[in-house]
Amino acid sequence: MGIPEPEIGMVISYEFLWYHEADKGQIYGRKDRPSVIVVSMEEDNGKTKVIVAPITHTESDVDYGLEIPPKVKKHLGLDDERSWVITTELNVFYWPGYDLKPIKNTSSYVYGFLPPKMFVQLKEKIRNCYNNTVINRDD
DSSP states (O other): OOOOOOOTTEEEEEEOOOHHHHHTTOOSOSSEEEEEEEEEEEOTTSOEEEEEEEEESSOOOTTTEEEOOHHHHHHHTOOSSOOEEESSEEEEEESSOSSBOOOTTSSOSEEEEOOHHHHHHHHHHHHHOTTOEEEETTO
């Protein structure tokens, strides 16, 4: 399976770099994790830039994360543990970038899509965060 075109709401396997890692000078994320494409835009140079939000098992404050319901996790093929999409830390990069990774033991890069209503909630939470940290992975 090839690399797909990026679409908003798509959950991909991505080597997400957290702010605390970048702040220490790291240029690679510690592990591949599901991440949600929240923006996909073609630039004047013909390249597509995407912004992704990470999914984690670390519990998040309701203001800074969106819990993923078990039904959605099952639909995406994720584990049974509680998970949140974090809205305060984002990565931006040109698609597909070096950090897009196949899902373990597959040739696919995509878990699936968030349901539309959940994606709208996610966008709203990101918009309402006054302290978003965006790490540019192309620098």
